Amino acid sequence: MAVRSVEVPDPGDLLTRLPVPSPYAWIHRGDGLVAWGEAARLTLPPGEDRFERARRWLDRVLGGADIDDRVGLPGSGPVAFGSFTFDPRSAGSVLVVPRVILARRDGRTWCTTVGDAQDAARLVHPLLDPGAVRWDDDADCARHYEQAVAQAVQEIRADKLGKVVLARDLRARAEHPIDARILLNRLSTRYPECYTFSCAGLVGATPELLVRHTGQAVESLVLAGTTRRGATPEEDAALGAALMNSAKDRSEHVYAVESVRAALTPLTRRLDVPEEPELLVLPNVQHLASPVSGELADGSSVLDLVAALHPTAAVCGTPSDVAMEAIRGLEGMDRGRYAGPVGWIDARGDGEWGIALRSAEIDGHDARLFAGCGIMADSSPAAELAEAQAKLRAMQDALEG
C-alpha cells in the first residue's frame, strides 16, 4: 500500500471538500481530518477482544505501508478511522483506512493519498437535503425510559451499584436519503467546541474527548453532570452555578473522573486531574467538565489508551461490570456504536477519540438517534427524561435544518 502526504494550499472549510455522502470526519473548531474512499476495512465481530483484534490489523495494514510523508505531523501519513460498539456483545465495530485524507493542524494543510486515489477523487455527489423528517411516536419510548430510570434508582438505593448511565433511542425517517455532509456542516457550525465526527454511518458532534495522544502527551475531557440552558443570561448563570453546587451532579462527575484516572494511571508517568470541575456551556446543555492531561510512561498507542478507558463511568457506570449488566437489562435495546469510542489513529499511534454521544446511526432514509443520562440514587425520572430530550435536540435540529 503506497501512501503519500503532501502539503496543499489551505482549502478553507474542510467539510465542503467532501465528494461523497458517507465520508469520514473528525473536526474540532474547524481543524482536523476529513476523508473518503476505502483502501482497507475491518469489520469486527462482537467480543471483549475487539480492540486487540483492531490493533493487530492496524499493525499489519499501517505497519506494512510504503509511506512517503512530507508533512510529519500527527494525522499525516496513513490514518484509520474507527468506531467501536459500546457493549462487547454487539456487532458493528469497524476500522477503515480511507483513500484520500484532507487535514489541517497548526495552520498547515495537507492531503494524503493511499494507493491509487484517482477513482475516489472522480466521483462527486451533489449535496441533497434530507427534506421532511418523520419522527417515530415518542410517547412509548419516553415512558419506557422513565420506568428504566425509576428501576435503576431502586437498584442504586439497594446498594447494587453507585451510578448507571441509561440511554434511549429515537427513530426518524427522512423524505430523501440522508447525506452525512449536511449533518456535519450543521453540527460543526453550531457546535464548534464539540468533535464533529462521521465514521461508516455514525454521525454526531460529541463534547466528550475520550483521549488524545500526541507523541507522549495524553489528554482527556471528562464530562458528567448536566443542566439545561437558561432563557436569559441570568437564568443561564443561575443554572450553571446550581450545577456546580449540586451534590448529586458533583458525585456523578467524580465517578466519571475516577474511572478515567484508574484507567490512565498505570499507563502514564504523570497524570494531572483537576480537583474541581469547570463548566462547559454548549448551545443545548451545560456540563461539569474535567480536563485531564498527562505524559505516557511507555509506547502505548492511542488505541491502547482507548481499550484501557472504555467504558468510562461517563457512559456506563460504577462498578463498570454491574452497570453494564444493568444497562443490558434496563434499556431493552442494543446501543450499537452509540457511547462507544469513535476517532482516528495514525501509523505513529497518535490520534484522537471521542465518546460517540449526540449522534445518530444513518442508513439510507433512516436515522436512529441516542441520548443518555447518568442515574444516581436521587435521580428523578422526569428530570432525566428532560435531560435526554435536550441532548437529542442537537441531532434532531441537524436533521431538520
Ligand SMILES: C=C(O[C@@H]1C=C(C(=O)O)C=C[C@H]1O)C(=O)O
Ligand atoms: C450519555 C450521554 O452523555 C453523558 C452523560 C452526561 C450526564 O449524565 O450528565 C453528561 C455527559 C456525557 O458524559 C449522552 O449524551 O447521551
